[in-house]
Amino acid sequence: MLDIIKVIILGIVEGITEWLPVSSTGHLILVGDILQPDLSDAFMEMFNVVIQLGAIMAVVVLYFHKLNPFSPKKTQKQKLLTWQMWIKVLIASVPAAVVGLLFNDYLDAIFYKPLPVAVMLIVYGVLFIVVENRNKHVRPKVTKISELSVQMLVWIGVFQMLALIPGTSRSGATIVGALMIGISRGVAAEFTFFLAIPVMFGASFLKLIGFGLSFTAKEAGLLILGCVVSFGVSVLAIKFLMGYIKNHDFKVFGYYRIVLGAIIIIAAIVQMIIA
Template sequence: MDFILIIKALILGLVEGLTEFAPVSSTGHMIIVDDMWLQSEEFLGKYGANTFKVVIQLGSILAVVVTFKDRFIDLLGFGKVRSKLSAGRTSRLKLSQVIVGLIPAGVFGVLFEDYIDEYLFSTETVLIGLVIGAIFMIIADKFRPKSPKIESVDQITYKQALTVGLIQCFSLWPGFSRSGSTISGGVLIGMSHRAAADFTFIMAVPIMAGASFLSLIKNLEYMTMDALPFFIVGFISAFVFALISIRFFLRLINKIKLVPFAIYRIILALIIYLIYI
């Protein structure tokens, strides 16, 4: 077994896990770290570098499922998650609302998948996405309602779910960030940062899981016994670090908002541009 290869698999899993659900763009970080340093196409070529990335993304997805397990059980009709609305009524987030939020990006993703894969997966385009996404996050924090009308994800309406889903389409540009776009969109229409983050994470599971499993099925030829140690290490690494990242982020987001993440993105883009471009 190649120990160096195992370490690199561990690092890619770490990058995926720490950045997948923070508004900093996991795709952007993966492209930057991989293209500029690890070169997975070279060291994982025989095992399928793209398949490896799908596998570690599944680790991040599992971390969300674990964190929101009660919520997902309720969405599937097996639990009783409830929250009180200001009017004294009770409500809960519905599976149909999540689906409404997923439709726009799903449709655009299918229509423009080939174009995105061919023209937008480069360091240069990621830097553009990082900066534009950061500006959008700053705008969201500056112009959001001072008193959020939606404190809990259970108060989200179908119209709001659709609006967030439409804004999520921006995240199809690598570097823009799925969570960055949806959390920003959510706070702009009156959600608290925590409610927007919860909805973002819940929406991420079906769309990411569906895309990952389809990609995995297409690349089953790479799931060999030789490849398993690297896939397992990457999967576990992504799961553990995503679990830590999600719980830390959810405790933090209502306190620091989006601007610090936006500043980080701009600084990162500037450093990468000065060093590598």
């Protein structure tokens, strides 16, 4: 029963932090260290990635019409634009896919720890504040996904690649990159949602294969529970974020990241002194 409660908490954390630019992996590492479920480290590493499937299904459900190039409700032009959008998503996914396949295990071994997470939380928190202050009186160049150029897609893809370091935040990195090159907040957030689909499905598939698909009944049940919870919470988080950015900027998330990162560093220092 205790592990069920812990998995529900982790599912809630994933659902909220996957879409808000505050690092879902970072929060799952930190919360997991506090909760310490009675499960193997290998399972928990896989669990933290695979419950993203629940989160990504929230995007598919909420944006199904916009994502579906076969919708009978769309004109031929709208269907063509949908295919073009998917091509843009795939182009922007290439950098992270290549680096992830080659170096994911290496990056996890080095950075999958509280202190590196804290540093990346602070770095990108500062970036959010700096970029938003710079853009305060600047009109965005791009207000529609159809206006994204190949050069912009590559730039966004590079920032998504940087998010392979835990604590960076995939949504946070891609949104910062998009804002820096003049993309509106709404387009930056929405394209980040769509960009997550191939990336997160791919990452989850690799983790499942790496784990060996050899689950006990308990592990399978907890994994499904985590996905279901993250799906439900993600629906609420996505709706909240898209409503929030209509009238606000991303600086509040920058401040939150800085404060959280500082708390983690202070806690690590105190722990070292006590030890």
